[in-house]
Amino acid sequence: MAHSRATVTAPTARRAGLDRDDVVGAALALVEAEGADALTMRRLAAELEVTTTTIYWHVGHRDDLVLAVIARLADRQAAATVRGSTPRERVVSAARNIWTNALAHRNVTALASQVGATTLLELPLEVALVAELESAGVRGPAARDVTRSILACVAGFLVLAWRAEERVPPELRWRALWAGVDDDRISPVTLEVLGEPPDLDALVDATLTAVVAAALPVEPDVPTDRTVPTDPVPTEPRRRTP
Amino acid sequence: MAHSRATVTAPTARRAGLDRDDVVGAALALVEAEGADALTMRRLAAELEVTTTTIYWHVGHRDDLVLAVIARLADRQAAATVRGSTPRERVVSAARNIWTNALAHRNVTALASQVGATTLLELPLEVALVAELESAGVRGPAARDVTRSILACVAGFLVLAWRAEERVPPELRWRALWAGVDDDRISPVTLEVLGEPPDLDALVDATLTAVVAAALPVEPDVPTDRTVPTDPVPTEPRRRTP
DNA sequence: ACCTGAACACCGTTCAAGT
DNA sequence: ACCTGAACACCGTTCAAGT
Numbered sequence: 001m002a003h004s005r006a007t008v009t010a011p012t013a014r015r016a017g018l019d020r021d022d023v024v025g026a027a028l029a030l031v032e033a034e035g036a037d038a039l040t041m042r043r044l045a046a047e048l049e050v051t052t053t054t055i056y057w058h059v060g061h062r063d064d065l066v067l068a069v070i071a072r073l074a075d076r077q078a079a080a081t082v083r084g085s086t087p088r089e090r091v092v093s094a095a096r097n098i099w100t101n102a103l104a105h106r107n108v109t110a111l112a113s114q115v116g117a118t119t120l121l122e123l124p125l126e127v128a129l130v131a132e133l134e135s136a137g138v139r140g141p142a143a144r145d146v147t148r149s150i151l152a153c154v155a156g157f158l159v160l161a162w163r164a165e166e167r168v169p170p171e172l173r174w175r176a177l178w179a180g181v182d183d184d185r186i187s188p189v190t191l192e193v194l195g196e197p198p199d200l201d202a203l204v205d206a207t208l209t210a211v212v213a214a215a216l217p218v219e220p221d222v223p224t225d226r227t228v229p230t231d232p233v234p235t236e237p238r239r240r241t242p
Numbered sequence: 243m244a245h246s247r248a249t250v251t252a253p254t255a256r257r258a259g260l261d262r263d264d265v266v267g268a269a270l271a272l273v274e275a276e277g278a279d280a281l282t283m284r285r286l287a288a289e290l291e292v293t294t295t296t297i298y299w300h301v302g303h304r305d306d307l308v309l310a311v312i313a314r315l316a317d318r319q320a321a322a323t324v325r326g327s328t329p330r331e332r333v334v335s336a337a338r339n340i341w342t343n344a345l346a347h348r349n350v351t352a353l354a355s356q357v358g359a360t361t362l363l364e365l366p367l368e369v370a371l372v373a374e375l376e377s378a379g380v381r382g383p384a385a386r387d388v389t390r391s392i393l394a395c396v397a398g399f400l401v402l403a404w405r406a407e408e409r410v411p412p413e414l415r416w417r418a419l420w421a422g423v424d425d426d427r428i429s430p431v432t433l434e435v436l437g438e439p440p441d442l443d444a445l446v447d448a449t450l451t452a453v454v455a456a457a458l459p460v461e462p463d464v465p466t467d468r469t470v471p472t473d474p475v476p477t478e479p480r481r482r483t484p
Numbered sequence: 485a486c487c488t489g490a491a492c493a494c495c496g497t498t499c500a501a502g503t
Numbered sequence: 504a505c506c507t508g509a510a511c512a513c514c515g516t517t518c519a520a521g522t
Contacts (some may be wrong), residue, residue: 018486057487115410116414122421127425130425133428134428139429149448152402158249159397167358170307181511187381191373193387198390207395210457211452213452293507296505298496298497
């Protein structure tokens with residue numbers, strides 16, 4: 001499948017007419033279609049109907065190829081819009097964008113996490129998050145810490161999502177594991193429900209809200225829930241520069 | 243290295259006198275010493291001075307071996323003690339135990355996460371966490387959700403820890419990535435500090451505290467313990483108590 | 485400049501065969 | 504019951520050679 005869509009000049013048996021961009025594009029398509037593990041040098045070569053060494057000539061080592069694939073997808077990303085009127089709402093919205101995006105491109109995200117390059121993929125969205133934090137009055141080390149904290153949460157929930165949907169053998173599922181637990185400190189109701197999968201989106205939302213709420217300066221009058229108050233933040237809400 | 247420490251009956255060239263336990267033990271030692279990727283069937287066989295097929299005879303497929311390794315470590319775990327007097331303190335303490343343990347056995351944890359079996363390793367600590375939640379009045383789906391949320395955070399911070407300490411090439415480090423960002427919505431101070439690694443332990447602490455605080459019913463009588471104020475939450479992460 | 489063919493050093497896994 | 508040897512189908516990577 002998935003031939004190169006380049007305008008091949010002379011697709012003879014000798015000259016495949018391949019571009020570096022073609023190789024990266026085919027690799028990205030392969031990953032999106034069949035997952036991170038499907039991206040092998042030999043498989044990709046077969047897909048492009050060339051020899052493995054040709055891949056090496058165009059893109060170098062597999063790690064280089066992976067980075068190029070991630071960068072390619074990052075380029076294609078439309079800048080996600082941040083919603084909300086209060087600072088907290090907007091920060092949570094920016095944080096949720098990272099989650100949504102990672103989930104939307106989970107195959108590439110999984111690939112990126114294998115080489116420790118998830119940030120490469122999410123950097124524009126992280127920038128947007130930090131910008132919202134700034135205008136909410138959080139800057140410096142505090143801003144960095146909330147950002148890292150949010151990234152960690154998103155990464156962790158991706159693991160849960162990965163686990164929920166596939167490939168984990170039945171005997172390692174929540175149900176099987178918690179079925180074997182018998183502890184009199186835990187009520188039967190709780191034990192029962194621990195075997196069931198959570199509503200991931202809602203859970204991500206609640207968690208991000210909690211983390212953000214702990215980091216942002218207090219908004220008075222308001223209890224600690226995630227329906228954000230009407231009152232604006234006391235601390236100098238800087239507007240975004242045009 | 244790392245010979246089996248079993249009382250070998252007749253260690254001739256023909257009979258290695260291997261036990262299934264010996265194989266699993268050697269595998270665990272190998273992983274702890276050299277990381278998850280060092281555990282290959284051939285490498286393990288060489289370590290035990292037998293043929294690869296011998297490993298298969300004793301433990302079956304690699305995935306089975308991995309599960310056995312995790313189960314073996316889980317058995318060895320001493321039950322971590324939960325500290326604190328208030329419900330929140332104790333829940334946070336139980337949650338922190340999961341983090342501490344995962345970090346202490348990061349190689350095995352990494353191995354477990356490759357096959358989606360981290361819970362197998364942490365289950366006893368999760369049980370302790372759920373028990374604390376129960377006695378704090380959180381049960382049913384709410385207890386499940388906090389538990390999952392905490393697990394996700396821990397898993398995510400492990401990724402950060404992994405990333406911070408090794409193997410990620412310099413051009414993918416925070417410093418390099420954020421050095422390339424130029425956004426006028428973000429102040430120079432923040433931009434500067436985003437390249438620096440956070441204090442992970444403190445950050446985990448703050449994050450877990452935030453997640454727990456959002457989940458536990460408010461405690462009216464207990465005004466100020468060390469972690470959870472009823473009003474402002476500091477923007478800088480809190481240090482761990484000794 | 486672009487691509488092939490053969491080769492090296494690894495993987496996980498299976499199967500027949502030895503004692 | 505326990506272990507070996509040879510083999511299969513994969514990996515990433517390199518190198519000399521072709522046009």
